Amino acid sequence: MRHSKLVGKSIHEATKHSYLSVQLNPNYVDGSTQPCAFKVYPRFYRRVKLDENNSIHNFIKLTSCITFDKIYKDGPYQLRVNPSAGALYPTEVYVQIRGVDGFIDGVYHVEVANNCLTLIYELSDDGLEGYFIQNNRIVGFIFLVSCVYYRSSWKYQDRSIRYCFLDSGHHLGAIAASAYLHEKNIELIFDFDKLSLNADLGFENKEFISSCVIAGEVQETFSRRLRLSVPFVCGTDYFEVNQFVEDAYKATSMQPSHQHKLDHPKFNFHRDRFLENVWNRRSIRRFQGKSITQDIYWRIWEDVNQPIPTKNLEEIEIYSVVHHVEGMIPGIYNGRNLIQAGDFREKTGYLCVNQALAKDCAVTLFFVSDYENYQTALELAGFIGQRVYLFSNYWGIDCSGIGAFYDDETQDFLQTAKDVLYVMAIGK
Ligand SMILES: Cc1cc2nc3c(=O)[nH]c(=O)nc-3n(C[C@H](O)[C@H](O)[C@H](O)COP(=O)(O)O)c2cc1C
Structure with missing residues (x-):
């Protein structure tokens, strides 16, 4: 069996549930200790409020926003366009925007809590392309999905590695749905230099990139990797390390996936109904x-x-x-x-x-x-x-x-x- 498969199999094996394991460890947690599920960069970063009358703003907003908001006696209850195991929402989304009218070329964090984009990095001759496609630039959008893993490991411990990746996949699906509604072709990328990118985005050991989505035109121009690193900002209000999760992430980030010819789906949904449906998904x-x-x-x-x-x-x-x-x-x-x-x-x-x-x-x-x-x-x-x-x-x-x-x-x-x-x- 190939080494990559063995690595995955051993992580899968180590995180299995059985009747006995669930009896012995039912994952009870004190809800009042739940780590914060929203990442917010410091106030001095430049922000763009997402305006519902702007189609590009809507394209980005619909990838990650809150779609259900209620206040109960034990606090606010906010559900999102993407589902999440235990509603813990470990995933964050970043988007590089290049050559799009009305935007400074840069990497933005999608700040779900405040419905805005936060510009965390301005581009010059560099960009995210350097981590996955050599000698090309994307004019348009590059989305990154990351996991602030402690939000999930807080409750699910080692098995949270599965939920982080499943939630990332759901988030990719939410990006794909918004792209479909905004008539943009996308490509999902899983094999790239995630570890270097995590370091350059200042994630330390507390957040990791799981995948990437390209929605734009390819231009044959060289673009180097980020020339500066982004300062660390924690995605939770407190943190406890889970070494298993960190090791499992690293081990599965360095292995190639199975390769296949690129092929696009062709859906035929009624767009207004589909839009409504994305908002109402539950x-x-x-x-x-x-x-x-x-x-x-x-x-x-x-x-x-x-x-x-x-x-x-x-x-x-x-x-x-x-x-x-x-x-x-x-x-x-x-x-x-x-x-x-x-x-x-x-x-x-x-x-x-x-x-x-x-x-x-x-x-x-x-x-x-x-x-x-x-x-x-x-x-x-x-x-x-x-x-x-x-x-x-x-x-x-x-x-x-x-x-x-x-x-x-x-x-x-x-x-x-x-x-x-x-x-x-x-x-x-
Ligand atoms: C990876 C994943 C695993 C889930 N597992 C369960 C589960 O075992 N039981 C359950 O009742 N709901 C499960 N859910 C549903 C979540 O509880 C739900 O997405 C979350 O509470 C947010 O609600 P919403 O999907 O209505 O927005 C799961 C969701 C995801 C994405």
Whole structure:
């Protein structure tokens, strides 16, 4: 087995849940000690307020904004355009803007808390391109997704490495959805010199880049790496190291992913409805066990399985355990093929740590992979997960991501040698 695969497999192995591990370590935390989930650069940085009448502002805003805001007695409750395991939101987004009217060429932090862009670095003959494409410049946008990992490791400890990457993938999916709405082609990049970029962006050990999205024109001009480093700003109000997470990140950042020809999806959604849908995307908390129609199920399936625009592609295979789809025999499916008929509602509920969601839904989806690069594979699972949310919600179907499951028992149930990376439930 290749070294890269072994590295990923060992991280996966070390972060498995089992019936016993969950009993022994149920991840209870004191909510009042939750680290801050918003990064804010110091006040002296120049800021651009995001204006809803400006299409470029909207393109960037829709990648990361708050879409649901309520004050409860125990404090504010803010949900975002991207879902997140435990609503802990470890991910941050940065965007390099070059050659776009109305913007200083620079690297900006998307400041979700205050709906603005913070200019953290002005470009000269340098830029982010130098870390992933030599001798080229991007006129337009380069997004970076990063993780302030302590927001998640605070609760989920070592398993948080999975959630950081899955959440990053969801965030990439949110960027892809905004790009689709603003008619921009994108390319996702997972293989680049992340470690140097983390150092140059001043992240120390507390934040790490997981992926990058290009949305712009390629120009054949040399651009060197950032000439100056950005000062460190902490993304949380306090911090505790998790050595496992840091080591797992580093080990999976230095391995190449599986390579593939770049291919773009072609969606045909009604744009106004899709925009509304992006704003209203939510995780369902409880299903009523109702059926969904087969027509809508396959429409969602076809669009979810459209090409992912990246050359660094790890294949994600989806097993669907059908409980209530009109006209379909309940059972385990691989794609359109029924592998084993049966009523597996109790079983999928149990496997997902006894969460009723995975029992009462219409279909429980299991994402498995035989990856080269574990980090890339988890991010792609999250990316596909964001498609499942958005396309299900678009057709009036409810959805939730499920990161907690008994790994080995789930793998045995599906009779696959591939690692189970993520589970999703859709239904009514
Ligand atoms: C990677 C990931 C794992 C998740 N795991 C679970 C889970 O095991 N159980 C659950 O009820 N919700 C789960 N969720 C849903 C989150 O709780 C939800 O996204 C978050 O509370 C924010 O709510 P929203 O999605 O409605 O914006 C998960 C979400 C993600 C992205």
